[in-house]
Amino acid sequence: KAGVTQTPRYLIKTRGQQVTLSCSPISGHRSVSWYQQTPGQGLQFLFEYFSETQRNKGNFPGRFSGRQFSNSRSEMNVSTLELGDSALYLCASSLPGEVGPTGYTFGSGTRLTVV
Amino acid sequence: DAKTTQPPSMDCAEGRAANLPCNHSTISGNEYVYWYRQIHSQGPQYIIHGLKNNETNEMASLIITEDRKSSTLILPHATLRDTAVYYCIVRDIFSGNTPLVFGKGTRLSVIA
Numbered sequence: 001k002a003g004v005t006q007t008p009r010y011l012i013k014t015r016g017q018q019v020t021l022s023c024s025p026i027s028g029h030r031s032v033s034w035y036q037q038t039p040g041q042g043l044q045f046l047f048e049y050f051s052e053t054q055r056n057k058g059n060f061p062g063r064f065s066g067r068q069f070s071n072s073r074s075e076m077n078v079s080t081l082e083l084g085d086s087a088l089y090l091c092a093s094s095l096p097g098e099v100g101p102t103g104y105t106f107g108s109g110t111r112l113t114v115v
Numbered sequence: 116d117a118k119t120t121q122p123p124s125m126d127c128a129e130g131r132a133a134n135l136p137c138n139h140s141t142i143s144g145n146e147y148v149y150w151y152r153q154i155h156s157q158g159p160q161y162i163i164h165g166l167k168n169n170e171t172n173e174m175a176s177l178i179i180t181e182d183r184k185s186s187t188l189i190l191p192h193a194t195l196r197d198t199a200v201y202y203c204i205v206r207d208i209f210s211g212n213t214p215l216v217f218g219k220g221t222r223l224s225v226i227a
Contacts, residue, residue, distance in 0.1 A: 004158070033214055042220075043159070043217035044217075103164070103206075104159075104215055105161070106158025108156075109157075109158055
C-alpha cells in the first residue's frame, strides 16, 4: 500500500513569508502527527490531528498551525518565517489509538530552508 | 522529555552483530519499549517493540531486562545499510493518543 506522502520535498522561503506543507496519510489512517527536526533540537513533536480535530500540541509558538481535512489529509502552516524555522518537517500517520506493531509510519519529510 | 538514555554513537564492523543499549530506569508497567531508526534524510522507520518478553522479527531482536529498566536492540548481521540513528522510546500502551517522544538516539556507523 502507498506510504505517507509529503509535498513538497524541498522548499526555500524568505524570512517573513508563510509556508504550507501537505501530508497525505496511509489509506485508512485517521491520525496525522507533525514533527520538526533540526540538528540542534532533534525530533520535536508539533501537533497531532485526528478526525479533523487537534488532539495534541507540542511546545511551539502560535506561528505554527495545522489542520486536517475530512479525507484525513493534513496541512501545516508556518507564518512569519524565521531563520530558525529551517528544518526537516516530518509527518506520521497512524490508526486511531494505535499502539500496535507499527505505530507511526513516517513520510520522507519536507526540507524547508528559510533565507 | 524523552524517558530513555542512549549512547550518542557506536561503531560496528560489517557482518558483526550490533548491540545498541538503552536505559529506561523510570519505565512504568504500562509502557512498551519501541525502537525506530532514521537513515539520513529519511523519516524514522519502525523496527520492533516489546513489553517485557524478548522479541524478534526479520529486522532485529529486542532483549529487555527482567526489571525492565534497560533493553538492547540487536542487529544480528549489520550491513552498511544499517548505518542510521537508532531511537529507543517508551510509550504507555493505554495512551494511544500521546505522541512519540524522541530523544537524541544512537548514531550507529557500520564499517566495511
